[in-house]
Amino acid sequence: MTTIDFAMVDWSRAQFALTAMYHWLFVPLTLGLSFLCAFYESLYVRTSDEKWKRITRFWMTLFGINFAIGVATGLILEFEFGTNWSNYSWMVGDIFGAPLAIEGIVAFFLEATFFAVMFFGWDRVSKRFHLFSTWMVAIGSNLSALWILVANGWMQNPIGMTFNPDSARFEMSNFMEVLSNPVAISKFTHASTSGFLYASLFVITISSFYLIKKRHIDMAKKSIAVAAIFGLISSGMVALTGDEAAYEAAQVQPMKLAAFEGLYKGEANAPLVALGVLNPSKKPGDDQDPFLFSLKIPGLLSLLANRDSSFVPGIDDLVYGNSSEGIVGANEKIEIGKNAINALADYKSARKSGDVEKAELALADFRENEKYMGFGYLDKPEDTVPPVWLSFYAFHVMVFAGTLLPIMFLLFIFYTMKDKVAEKKWLLNFGVIGLFIGFLASQAGWIVAEVGRQPWAINEFLPVGVATSNLSTGNVQITFFMFLILFTALLIAEVKIMLKQIKIGFEEGH
């Protein structure tokens, strides 16, 4: 028997979280700023006003800095897959191979080819071809994100595959099913539109700073006008896609939904917690109130989860079962999962000994029970519950920030239309902190998505503890701190180079 070293698993998870969160500093800006550059350049080509060209070149320079510092940070995640998560890597190789290869070949090359024209082709190609290149960079960047999120969506909702016990791999049986996975689609649309919103905030924050300092007033006002409209439209899209993401979570990851709402006892016409303080001593199955304080909106959670007023299962229903609602408890799933693992072990040994009949019986037994295979690795039903406090607060920080930002965009649009935006210092101060609010919401969103799905690496098939490699904790700790130093150095470099460019501003020569 192999035992799981949970300290090593936790360090591997911490390392992956550090890398992913760091990577996500650059990605949303790439996704959104590429489109903003395309908008500014389109205005330049349409109006032939040189001011739009200078605006485009300035934001394009900041886009280039972000791209250069961020490029290839995602590859570190792939290093970690192979080293820290080798069981997982082996098992999903067939599923991830196709989307990641398409990402590398089509999207990245599209992005990289036109990237060169966009940066170095201002005086070498026609205006229209340059504009076309800028648009291609924006589309290519976002296509890259699509393929990555198809892979991530599959982990949250593994469909279009079968587990092959002869290769110990999940094998793709239907590419279109994997590609059109509703969780992947909602993740892609939510992540990309949140990137648009984040980039709009980036532009507003820097432009507000210029207006406060009374520098580049005309350029800053023009930048804000476009970014505020793009930000407002993106906010609406983020809300719609967020609603879809919550609906999909309710369908395929009901525990995640229950955790980020702190819902322990399920109910029909379930309320949504608008504001709340969790009771830190609350445990699944006890009778304590989950909240020390809460402000709830009646019926809204049922509407969000089921699009009607029907029953939303809580943590206790999912852990201990609820026969009146037809919910199977985790205990029963653990038993079924253990049967699947035992049948797989029998199949393996029967194949080794050449006993065809026994192998066929074991395989049939495995197929009957494989649906809950992952549960077989868990000790007790309560192990199926993700960290509730982290999921709950991250979700509510995200929603609170997501509600605040469209108000900010509306105010910027209103005062831009009245041509008074430069005079409203309180709004400009709000604008300066906009990026930090967006950053908080963006990182919180990923915490909801990834912490909320614990303990699973692949939903209900593979817990994180089984997905790891047999490494020593010390090894993982060393690389964790190496990354921390490397990433901090890169972040300092990015901030320094960006600040230098911001200090120069919209001058000629970008």
Next chain:
Amino acid sequence: MTVCKTLWKVIIIKLAVMFLVLKIFFFQGYLDNKFDNDVQKYDYVIDQITNITN
């Protein structure tokens, strides 16, 4: 264009650290490093997922 030169320096240093230090010394693929072929890798992984306990 000094910013361009600075960025190229950052990119080259970063890629060198990633591929010449991290990948070679710290992030060799666990299974690739331990086994010679896919059959051995399969045997290892199937053992891992059928013999594991908390």
